[in-house]
């Protein structure tokens with residue numbers, strides 16, 4: 081059951097206590113309670129996902145962030161390489177975590193990404209091949225609610241089976257035929273061989289969002305007698321359970337009951353599982369004295385374990401929007417600027433889960449490597465996980481998706497290609513500067529601080545311009561891109577530094593490393609180094625960001641983690 085008060089819980093004794101009912105946390109909650117002898121409590125700071133319309137209606141996903149009740153509403157510190165700008169850094173503050181507020185793209189990255197993880201942590205269990213059963217466990221492939229024919233849009237053999245037709249789809253596919261060398265069509269970019277242009281697969285089913293809350297905590301699971309979820313429970317820190325010899329035993333957690341409510345404590349009988357995400361997880365560890373002891377002592381926090389990698393090694397994807405004016409009004413701007421149109425579409429969605437709102441904000445992604453003739457890698461090591469891994473992604477959209485729309489666009493409509501650097505060399509951090517556990521952490525993605533990142537972004541923008549210059553767009557696009565005057569490296573750099581922002585994919589802040597390594601935060605079985613009774617299962621353990629949106633990797637890591645935990649008990 082999901083409850084809002086401690087008094088509504090059956091008691092305060094649980095085998096496992098999970099911190100964070102997010103993407104990964106709910107996978108663990110579901111899988112551990114398959115065994116009726118295991119009792120689980122999940123502590124979630126955020127609100128219920130029930131009847132949050134913008135979380136249900138796929139097309140309204142951009143309305144969930146930033147600055148809403150469903151977002152932690154974090155901002156970054158000023159970004160040095162982005163002209164000192166401060167960026168919004170959304171994270172889900174709702175049952176389902178970021179899976180309840182994200183843009184729903186389901187992209188696995190490349191096989192290279194996972195094989196690199198296995199190598200980095202010296203555990204072949206995290207390789208692409210060995211993770212296949214978990215990819216399938218995570219997925220129930222369903223036909224889209226717009227009833228379009230999906231033949232030729234994905235490869236059934238690489239998937240689990242337990243309103244597209246946007247007006248630009250035809251032109252995207254035509255581009256793959258006109259420029260097959262740079263933009264080949266790829267039947268299924270989730271097969272491990274990601275390169276090329278493919279149809280987007282999304283965490284949408286029956287015309288509405290599928291999150292970890294609607295799936296892993298669906299009614300038949302959340303009502304298990306051995307599973308309880310407490311909302312509005314914000315965890316402050318993890319505490320030593322009892323004095324022990326050797327590594328401290330840390331199965332006790334301190335949290336508030338309700339916003340600003342009293343502090344409570346609870347101790348897991350078996351294990352505490354930290355699933356608060358790439359920002360929340362290092363934040364809680366640092367509040368608990370688990371981090372760089374010198375830094376923690378300096379701000380007045382008593383160190384418990386010296387783990388200097390906590391909060392470090394943050395990698396995230398920066399992205400830039402490229403837009404071209406078009407001669408059609410059959411674009412997202414029409415829904416986003418016209419409340420009457422939106423209301424009619426919503427009416428249709430409510431009645432039948434059909435119409436334009438059943439899809440997210442893009443139907444195609446392109447995964448590309450920078451051209452072989454660039455000189456970038458004469459000077460820098462290629463940062464990709466392997467030769468079949470993209471450096472750049474295009475997210476191809478039928479218009480601008482954020483509301484409110486910019487005020488300076490009048491009645492214009494656009495074709496939009498967002499370019500993201502998938503293989504960043506920059507590393508950022510999550511740190512704290514307060515002993516108050518509820519003060520927000522300092523978030524520094526440190527975007528584009530490493531030279532190859534900006535060089536790759538430049539190539540991505542040039543490549544997007546070539547895409548839009550294909551004959552397929554000639555009778556549609558009516559003006560050069562908004563940044564077309566910028567062509568030299570220096571001019572492009574200015575466009576990038578003045579407009580890049582987060583693609584929302586931070587990982588690595590509690591990174592996995594080989595057993596016995598003197599860096600990293602968790603071992604390959606996800607146990608926190610130097611303590612007993614605590615594991616981390618969420619995106620923060622991925623050592624490097626994959627060349628894909630991060631929810632698929634998070635789900636799949638969590639599925640395997642659940643098996644590792646079950647094996648131990």
Ligand SMILES: Cc1cc2nc3c(=O)[nH]c(=O)nc-3n(C[C@H](O)[C@H](O)[C@H](O)COP(=O)(O)OP(=O)(O)OC[C@H]3O[C@@H](n4cnc5c(N)ncnc54)[C@H](O)[C@@H]3O)c2cc1C
Pocket residue numbers: 099100101102103104105123124125126145170171172173174175176177178179181182183184185186187313314315316355356357358360361364583584585586617618619620628629630631632634
């Ligand atoms: C706006 C946005 C768009 C995105 N779009 C996509 C996309 O299209 N495709 C994709 O693959 N990925 C996308 N992502 C990224 C993806 O959603 C995340 O990588 C993934 O969901 C992370 O899962 P997680 O389990 O690590 O963390 P989360 O799902 O964020 O879960 C963490 C949970 O812990 C809770 N929590 C945190 N701190 C505390 C505390 N102190 N006490 C109690 N509870 C706490 C949070 O409230 C949250 O519920 C997007 C993310 C955002 C924010």
